[in-house]
Amino acid sequence: MASIFTLHHNTDSPMESVHKRKKGSLVKPSSSSLFALLSHQQNLHYFLLFFLALFSRVLVWGIAFVSNYIIEDYDSSVDLILPTFSKSFIQAILKRTMVAFVRWDAFYFMHVAEEGYVYEQEFAFFPMLPVLMRGLSDSVFRPLQIFFDRKLLLALSGILISNLAFALAAVALYHLSYSIFKKEKFALISALCFCITPSCMFMSSMYTESLFALFSFVGMDLYVHKHFWSAAVVWALGTSTRSNGITYAGFFIFDLCIKNRTKSSRVYMAQVAKAVGLSIVTMLGMMSFQLYGYVSYCVNQNDPRPWCEYRIPSIYSFVQEEYWNCGFLRYYEWKQIPNFLLAAPMVILSLSGIWCYAAHDWFRFFSVGIKDRTSSKRYEGPYPVKTTKEHQHVRKAMNARPVMLSPIRRISANTNPPKTAALEGLFYTDALLPFIYLWGVLLAYCTLAMHIQVITRFFSCMPTVYWFAAHVLVQDPKHHEMSIRLVLFYFITYGLTGIVLFSNFLPPA
Helix, strand or coil: CCCHHHCCCCCHHHHHHHEEEEEEECCCHHHHHHHHHHHHHHHHHHHHHHHHHHHHHHHHHHHHHHHHHHCCCCCHHHHCCCCCCCCCCCHHHHHHHHHCCCCHHHHHHHHHHHHCCCCHHHHHCCCCCHHHHHHHHHHHCCCHHCCCCCHHHHHHHHHHHHHHHHHHHHHHHHHHHHHHCCCCHHHHHHHHHHHCCHHHHHHHHEEEEEHHHCCCCHHHHHHHHHHHHHHHHHHHHHHHHCCHHHHHHHHHHHHHHHHHHCHHHHHHHHHHHHHHHHHHHHHHHHHHHCCCCCCCCCCCCCCHHHHHHCCCCHHHHHHHHCCCCCCCCCCHHHHHHHHHHCCCCCCCHHHHHHHHHHCCCCHHHHCCCCCCCCCCCCCCCCCCCCCHHHHHHHHHHHHHHHCCCCCCCCCCCCCCCCCHHHHEEEEEEEEHHHHHHHHHHHHHHHHHCCCCHHHHHHHCCHHHHHHHHHHHHHHHHHHHHHHHHHHHHHHHHHCCCCCCCHCCCCCCC
């Protein structure tokens, strides 16, 4: 992350450095001055996104506060969590401003941060956020315990961590998007889509979504730049935050075992060994947590729990199945139809994005990116054409080949492409292939083995959601007005509705 936020200081402004005169004539811009100009522009984007993301959190808080003030809470359980008495008038005000964010799963994170893992069902919630909450409360906010109750300071710590992590995640997504697509406009639109994500209320509350999104995006950016070991360490922090972080090990398997296979068996075995090592590091967070659960309930216990005898004694898997009824097709009941309808927009958006990408090149999709080197040149998206002749060849190839249309996007075969054409094709780059596979795997898991309504916040860490949304938004409005309206309507309306429902303790959660 250091490279993202580093400022480049210079006595002259970037424009002055580029246009500085010498002996009455303009000096040709050097590579260093051009780099300074580019760095200055990118730093402005970083700061703009950071404060814009924070401002979006302030708006979320304002809407939540007003709706909680107007509408009576569906459940008053928050009084069991936050102190009912007030040490001071300031504490009463602080409680009133935060009460809308202490809902549902936040109760578990509060209890774990305060007391540790006391009950078995609490092992469904990973330790990273509670550890950070306790650390912040007992260090930076420790002097405030004279004026505020410790529970209130824990809640304040959790909310601040989530909102700060959200702002940093927006910047990290911009940096990741720019690293892949090399287009500032597309990267900015993707990050702005993240700022209005449909799960915006969960990103501001005492939940792990924002923190996990930060670890996800930073790790992905390191992976894209081939810093595999650094990415694995960051994702290890992610697997200490949410369980689905273990799927990121698939990036190393894809890159080292599939994409870059070599004819030398010796080199290939070294790559496989490296992929295994990187995968183990990535899973360290979750494995350590499972080991802690095993020691707590299975070692030197007179009456060990049933899951201790399993072939893979995972307390997390047992808790999800026993207390939350998660499992293959367990959620497929008639009474759950409303929850399936609530999840339908994200499911449709995800299916459309995967279909759109796959239909652009079925061979690439089903061959796991392994291409015949002797095959003819194909359009690959974000890479700029070098000559007019090459551009005509690409457009001719696109017009000649049959294209299967997605429900969201229709590829326009126009011999005179509009100005937005440079952005329209970015989504189809080969670099997105492992991200698309991850999207598909998690989509299948969500729809078959999870509480389906959770998919909206579960996918808050998926950059492909925001890349596909940006892909739709940069289309020519004359031909894709309905698609653009649908995406904006879903992001804004679903987000606003979620704020009102969550802040008043109403489902879904």
